[in-house]
Amino acid sequence: MDTGALLVLLKEEKEKLIQFIDITRREGEAIAGHNLTALQQFLGEKARVKKELKALEEERLAITGEMKLVELMELFPEGRREELAVLGKEMKEKAWELQQLSEMNILLLKSGLAYINKMQESLSPERKAKQYGKDARFNRKQQGTNFLVSSYA
Known part of the structure; x- marks a missing residue:
């Protein structure tokens, strides 16, 4: 196994991951700012970078199989093991x-x-707003009130 080529591949994968994180951060800003045009652009960028990440990961798997980082380190020369460990941690x-x-x-x-949903209910009290469920679909029946309280808070 060419450990130098594997390190280069892992560094490329890390850079794509950083790029994906940056897009995801900007996507959050677009969501918070209600900027649908930017959100649409970021979703397209994420799809492209995700495809590139998948290709890099498939290439890595072709080289290493299902080997874990600890197993890979044993194949690296003594002087390059630390570099691999740092890269894995990052x-x-x-x-x-x-x-x-x-x-x-x-x-x-x-x-x-x-x-x-709350605004729809306020504007049209005789018509209940649709609920957006966990499965990313609209639920047909009302399930209580729509308070802006998250179970994550």
């Missing part, structure tokens, strides 16, 4: 950051939808 931190940003964006979307 990628793990970036994955966590991406997860946090994604969860925040979901909460922003849910909050916005709850607000819209």
